[in-house]
Amino acid sequence: xxGIFVIYLSAFTFPDDEMEFDFFINxxxxxxxxxxxxxxxxxxxxxxxxxxxxxxxxxxxxxxxSTALNVIAEKISxxxxxxxxxxxxxxxxxxxxxxxxVASIPETSRIITSDDVFxxxxxIRTLNxxxxxxxxxxxxxxxxxxxxxxxxxxxxxxxxxxRVNTTRSKSQSRFVRSEVMNNVKEFSNGESAFQYFTEKIxxxxxxxxxxxxxSLSPKRQIELLNFIEDSVRFxxxxxxxxxxxxxxxxxxxxxxxDLDEKPVVVKRWTELENVRTYxxxxxxxxxxx
Numbered sequence: 001x002x003g004i005f006v007i008y009l010s011a012f013t014f015p016d017d018e019m020e021f022d023f024f025i026n027x028x029x030x031x032x033x034x035x036x037x038x039x040x041x042x043x044x045x046x047x048x049x050x051x052x053x054x055x056x057x058x059x060x061x062x063x064x065x066s067t068a069l070n071v072i073a074e075k076i077s078x079x080x081x082x083x084x085x086x087x088x089x090x091x092x093x094x095x096x097x098x099x100x101x102v103a104s105i106p107e108t109s110r111i112i113t114s115d116d117v118f119x120x121x122x123x124i125r126t127l128n129x130x131x132x133x134x135x136x137x138x139x140x141x142x143x144x145x146x147x148x149x150x151x152x153x154x155x156x157x158x159x160x161x162x163r164v165n166t167t168r169s170k171s172q173s174r175f176v177r178s179e180v181m182n183n184v185k186e187f188s189n190g191e192s193a194f195q196y197f198t199e200k201i202x203x204x205x206x207x208x209x210x211x212x213x214x215s216l217s218p219k220r221q222i223e224l225l226n227f228i229e230d231s232v233r234f235x236x237x238x239x240x241x242x243x244x245x246x247x248x249x250x251x252x253x254x255x256x257x258d259l260d261e262k263p264v265v266v267k268r269w270t271e272l273e274n275v276r277t278y279x280x281x282x283x284x285x286x287x288x289x
Contacts (some may be wrong), residue, residue, distance in 0.1 A: 005053040005232060005233070006053070006061050006103070006236040007053065007102050007128065007238060008102065008109075008206045008238050009072075009099065009102075009206060010050070010051055010101065011048065011049060011099070012048070012072055012097065012098070013047060013048050013050070013097060013098040014041045014042070014046060014048070014068070014071070015038075015042065015047075015096040015097065016042055016045055016047045016098050016113075020038050020042055023092065023096070024140055025058065035087070035089050036067075036087040036089065037067045037087070037090065037093050038089055040064045041067060043262075044064060044259060044262050045262055045263025045264055046068070046259060046263070049068075049257065051240065052253065052254070052255040053237075053238050053239070053253065054228070054232055054238075054239045054255070055239070055240045055241070055248060055255050055257070056240075056242070056248070056255065056256045056257070057069065057243075057256075057257050058243065058245060058256055058259060058267075059242075059258065059259030060260055063259035063260055065210070065211075065242035065259055066113075066211075066242060068242075069111065069210050069242055070210075071093065071094055071097060072099075072208060073111035074086075074090070074094050076099060076101075076109075076206075077105075077109045078109050078206075079109070079111075080110060080112075081110075081116040081119065082113060084113075085103075085279055106204045106205045106206070108203070108204060108205035109205040109206040109207065110205070110207060110208075111208040111209075111210070112196075112197065112200055112201075112208070112209050112210070112212065114210060116200075116210075116215045117192075117193045117196050117197075117215060118215075137219055144173075149190070169247075172287065191226070192205045192215075193214070193215040194223060194224060195217060197209075197212060197227070202235075203235040204236040204237065205236075206237070206238045206240070207238070207239050207240075209239065209240075209242070209243075210241075210242050211243055212241065212243065212248070213245035213248060218247065221245050221247040222247050225248055228251065229251060229252060244274050246278050249269040249275060250269050251269075256268070257274070260273065269271075
């Protein structure tokens with residue numbers, strides 16, 4: 001990719017087996033039922049990341065991709081929308097990690113997870129449901145006010161009198177429109193998810209994306225791929241991504257860590273098992289295409 005590339009993070013180091021062992025010598029094991037995130041990454045020999053403008057973590061469920069991303073985000077204090085549940089040992093683990101920066105982290109930087117995207121879509125739906133309910137209430141109020149035999153008996157009735165007069169001076173639709181906001185436009189899950197990414201990712205920042213392909217159709221995944229590549233080439237962004245998507249894995253210049261290997265190694269996207277599975281499947285049906 002031709003362009004001007006910016007690197008904010010150059011490397012990140014997670015504690016290895018020996019560091020974790022030394023830490024647990026002083027821990028009363030009987031007090032806790034979980035030591036997360038200890039032993040998640042070290043058991044896969046994943047100790048160090050050297051970043052490029054786009055760095056991708058690939059691996060199956062339970063391989064530690066999300067753990068690694070959340071630890072990095074916590075270490076460099078990235079913003080996030082959804083609450084992230086942390087264990088008792090999380091701060092200790094993050095403290096043991098080391099990060100190498102070549103530039104300060106811009107304030108626009110953030111981590112975006114599937115929970116963030118889901119909450120965004122749910123909030124729009126909930127907002128619209130509230131607006132719909134308010135609109136129904138106003139329809140009923142309009143009819144009550146329009147045809148009520150209201151008489152003012154004291155000054156305490158003055159506000160209601162104004163309300164009745166306002167109602168009678170307007171049509172039902174005009175009255176309701178003046179009292180309640182329009183619905184927020186709802187899109188499909190894929191359209192909403194893509195919109196969320198384009199709204200949250202701006203110029204000059206480091207962005208950590210945890211399986212951004214969730215809810216996105218193949219076409220939308222390719223659009224997100226192009227958006228990320230343009231953000232790197234022209235707008236000073238650096239990305240750290242976890243993904244299974246063959247479309248995102250094909251990103252030009254991306255450095256891919258395969259967390260299914262032990263120890264973790266860097267691979268080309270065409271060498272990854274997930275991509276090979278897609279390739280072999282379509283190769284089998286090549287004559288149909």
